[in-house]
Amino acid sequence: MKIILxxxxxxxxxxRPRFSKYGRVFTPQTTEDYENLIADAWRTQHxxxxxxxxxEIWCYFGTKRHRSxxxxxxxKSVWDGLEKGGAFIKGDxxxxxxxxxxYPPVGDEGIIVVIKELDSYTFHV
Numbered sequence: 001m002k003i004i005l006x007x008x009x010x011x012x013x014x015x016r017p018r019f020s021k022y023g024r025v026f027t028p029q030t031t032e033d034y035e036n037l038i039a040d041a042w043r044t045q046h047x048x049x050x051x052x053x054x055x056e057i058w059c060y061f062g063t064k065r066h067r068s069x070x071x072x073x074x075x076k077s078v079w080d081g082l083e084k085g086g087a088f089i090k091g092d093x094x095x096x097x098x099x100x101x102x103y104p105p106v107g108d109e110g111i112i113v114v115i116k117e118l119d120s121y122t123f124h125v
Contacts, residue, residue: 003049005082005113007041009034011061011102013073014080031077038081051117052089056097058114062105075100078113087115 015028061074079092088094096118 001049001051002114002116003046005038005042005045005115006110007038007113008108008110009037010109011063011069011074011111012077013069014076015073034077035081035084038078039085042082042085042087046087049087050089051087051094051115053094054096054118055088055094056116056118057095057099059098059100060112061100061102062108062110062112063102064105064109066102066104069102071100071102074102078111082113082115 012030012034015031017025018028019025057079059075059078061069061071063069063074075098079095082088083092
């Protein structure tokens with residue numbers, strides 16, 4: 001099975017955890033909002049799809065800040081948003097392979113995510 005998810009809007013990288021004045025750790029609000037946007041997009045576009053096995057993910061980020069944004073932090077936001085949206089039964093530990101690219105957008109900023117459930121996989125050195 002292969003699923004495509006499209007999310008409009010500026011890609012937001014995963015923010016570093018912050019500490020409140022009382023010593024509690026929390027995720028920055030912009031990160032929370034973006035992860036919720038991805039979760040809502042998943043629930044809207046693929047309400048009945050839950051991956052139960054291992055998956056491979058391709059993330060394509062169309063962003064005006066493509067030179068200054070860390071690709072790995074962009075990916076983390078997507079994975080956490082997909083987990084919040086219920087895409088994975090066991091969480092993002094099901095991701096066995098990932099591919100990510102960032103480009104200047106053609107038109108509006110946004111992301112395209114392709115998820116493929118793996119039937120089998122091997123590794124040869």
